[in-house]
Amino acid sequence: MIPSKAAAVKVVTSLLTPAPEKREEFLQTLRSLRVEIEREPGCRLCVVCGDVDGGNHFVLISEWRDQAALMAHMDSDHFRILAGASRLLGASAEFRFVTSDTPSTAAISP
Numbered sequence: 001m002i003p004s005k006a007a008a009v010k011v012v013t014s015l016l017t018p019a020p021e022k023r024e025e026f027l028q029t030l031r032s033l034r035v036e037i038e039r040e041p042g043c044r045l046c047v048v049c050g051d052v053d054g055g056n057h058f059v060l061i062s063e064w065r066d067q068a069a070l071m072a073h074m075d076s077d078h079f080r081i082l083a084g085a086s087r088l089l090g091a092s093a094e095f096r097f098v099t100s101d102t103p104s105t106a107a108i109s110p
Helices: 020-038 067-074 077-088
Strands: 009-017 043-050 058-064 092-099
Touching (some): 020 058, 020 077, 058 067, 067 077
Antiparallel strands (some): 009 092
């Protein structure tokens, strides 16, 4: 679960699917964790996205300034709480690390 040290980590996505009967409890945990994670040094963005059809899949997206900031996050209580809450609330969790050494942005206009 540790990203490569050769590339700068920019974004971590976490696909989270709680047990249906634990959905509300899991959402409450995600809401509070999102705020705390976003306050961590080096965190540029932390958002939680949900299935537009009201399903039980959520994505936590966090963007980090550099590898050191990400590694500090992965050693933080917030990350341990997320992992622990996932286990306790029957959630499957899949983490993906997107690496890039050059910034890239795109805008969509109506």
